[in-house]
Amino acid sequence: xxxxTPEDVELNVLLDAIYQRYHYDFRKYSEASLRRxxxxxxxxxxxxxxxxxxxxxxxxxxxxxxxxxFLTVQVSDMFRDPTYFKSLREQVLPYLRTYPTFKVWVAGCxxxxxxxxxxxxxxxxxxxxxxxxYATDINPEALRTAEEGVYALERFALFxxxxxxxxxxxxxxxxxxxxxxxxxxxxxxKKHILFSDHxxxxxxxxxxxxxxxxxxVLIYFDKDLQNRxxxxxxxxxxxxxxxxxxxxxxxxxxxxxATFADFVPQDRIYQRL
Amino acid sequence: xxxxxxIVIGGSAGALEALTAIxxxxxxxxxxxxxxVLHVLSGKPSLLADLLAQRCALKVCxxxxxxxxxxGTLYVAPPDYHLLIERDRCCALSVDTPVHFSRPxxxxxxxxxxxxxxxxxxxxxxxxxxxxxxxxxxxxxxxxGATVVQDPSTAMVPYMPESALKRFTPTTVLAxxxxxxxxxxxxxxx
Numbered sequence: 001x002x003x004x005t006p007e008d009v010e011l012n013v014l015l016d017a018i019y020q021r022y023h024y025d026f027r028k029y030s031e032a033s034l035r036r037x038x039x040x041x042x043x044x045x046x047x048x049x050x051x052x053x054x055x056x057x058x059x060x061x062x063x064x065x066x067x068x069x070f071l072t073v074q075v076s077d078m079f080r081d082p083t084y085f086k087s088l089r090e091q092v093l094p095y096l097r098t099y100p101t102f103k104v105w106v107a108g109c110x111x112x113x114x115x116x117x118x119x120x121x122x123x124x125x126x127x128x129x130x131x132x133x134y135a136t137d138i139n140p141e142a143l144r145t146a147e148e149g150v151y152a153l154e155r156f157a158l159f160x161x162x163x164x165x166x167x168x169x170x171x172x173x174x175x176x177x178x179x180x181x182x183x184x185x186x187x188x189x190k191k192h193i194l195f196s197d198h199x200x201x202x203x204x205x206x207x208x209x210x211x212x213x214x215x216x217v218l219i220y221f222d223k224d225l226q227n228r229x230x231x232x233x234x235x236x237x238x239x240x241x242x243x244x245x246x247x248x249x250x251x252x253x254x255x256x257x258a259t260f261a262d263f264v265p266q267d268r269i270y271q272r273l
Numbered sequence: 274x275x276x277x278x279x280i281v282i283g284g285s286a287g288a289l290e291a292l293t294a295i296x297x298x299x300x301x302x303x304x305x306x307x308x309x310v311l312h313v314l315s316g317k318p319s320l321l322a323d324l325l326a327q328r329c330a331l332k333v334c335x336x337x338x339x340x341x342x343x344x345g346t347l348y349v350a351p352p353d354y355h356l357l358i359e360r361d362r363c364c365a366l367s368v369d370t371p372v373h374f375s376r377p378x379x380x381x382x383x384x385x386x387x388x389x390x391x392x393x394x395x396x397x398x399x400x401x402x403x404x405x406x407x408x409x410x411x412x413x414x415x416x417x418g419a420t421v422v423q424d425p426s427t428a429m430v431p432y433m434p435e436s437a438l439k440r441f442t443p444t445t446v447l448a449x450x451x452x453x454x455x456x457x458x459x460x461x462x463x
Binding site for chain 1: 336337338340351354359360365367368369370388389
């Protein structure tokens with residue numbers, strides 16, 4: 001490997017400063033995406049260098065909150081990868097149904113699209129009343145959006161198409177109230193979703209769950225942090241519990257592949273041994 | 274330049290035809306990995322990889338997160354994910370905001386690969402109706418890599434290569450068949 005550039009050094013110093021000052025740990029995030037996100041933030045803050053950005057966020061907590069939005073910008077849709085939700089519906093829920101009550105963890109829920117999708121899925125299968133969904137993220141702003149359950153109306157065309165392809169039993173419109181600009185998800189779903197702050201990088205196990213869904217989160221972590229996060233997910237799952245990953249993620253390159261069995265391989269659903 | 278360490282290719286409308294003229298020039302033993310971003314409608318992931326596999330001797334796969342890049346292999350960005358190259362020369366995927374309305378975006382691949390491979394990289398920008406890729410190709414040049422732009426007069430939609438030519442002067446401007454020959458010759462160098 002070549003000598004670090006000034007920007008490499010600046011980035012490391014920024015991440016250390018963020019960790020020491022705000023206890024958010026981005027030091028083991030995968031670099032290529034992180035560098036891109038920081039470059040975008042530089043334009044937004046109109047600062048010429050990462051050092052300048054560091055000075056700003058170190059002294060201005062509000063600037064850090066704003067930066068956090070740039071460092072955690074993954075975008076999801078309701079029922080993204082419809083076959084994943086179809087497999088949950090047809091293959092995983094029949095197992096969960098055998099428990100009197102069960103818990104689901106949507107880890108890295110971002111702005112909540114997947115958590116609400118999960119609630120709809122459970123409601124349609126008659127299981128929502130005996131389940132609890134934990135939806136966690138590190139970005140308080142994203143969590144607020146997630147909790148509101150309000151999305152721009154133009155996004156619902158795609159959401160509906162995904163929902164139908166996932167084996168939805170009604171019309172998605174029966175699950176939200178449309179105003180002129182936005183769709184508000186049904187409040188009855190919300191009683192069963194607990195939105196809270198949790199970091200796969202720095203926090204530990206907080207509950208035992210039967211299903212953990214952590215999709216397109218691990219792709220942002222380097223191999224060490226992936227191993228930590230998958231270990232945490234595994235330790236949170238009860239035996240024979242299920243883990244769902246993003247469609248391009250795999251346990252194959254992690255240290256924990258031996259503690260899971262493939263359950264629905266094409267949809268990246270694993271079962272804890 | 275000496276033998277390249279990696280090739281990155283990007284294109285949009287008409288690029289599949291251009292690739293059909295480029296890729297057959299490269300042998301299965303090609304000494305560098307190739308990463309590709311093509312703008313396609315999201316939905317059918319593996320089709321593009323399968324299609325290209327039938328038309329060239331390279332090993333073709335859809336890029337997986339953390340997958341190490343190996344020579345003689347063409348890595349295709351999956352639909353609805355950005356493909357990036359890490360400095361440790363592995364693939365990385367992201368679902369960050371689309372760039373130029375595109376995910377995968379050519380700029381995202383090119384800019385990350387430029388940091389990873391610097392002078393060892395060759396970037397190829399093909400036909401398309403979007404300015405994605407122009408900035409990324411310029412970055413490859415700025416980091417010392419070689420830059421190839423499809424001759425706009427041979428492009429089904431010249432906007433993409435023209436956008437690059439407006440920004441900077443690339444190493445070379447070629448028709449698709451000649452891009453294949455150019456890459457094959459670079460691969461044959463010591």
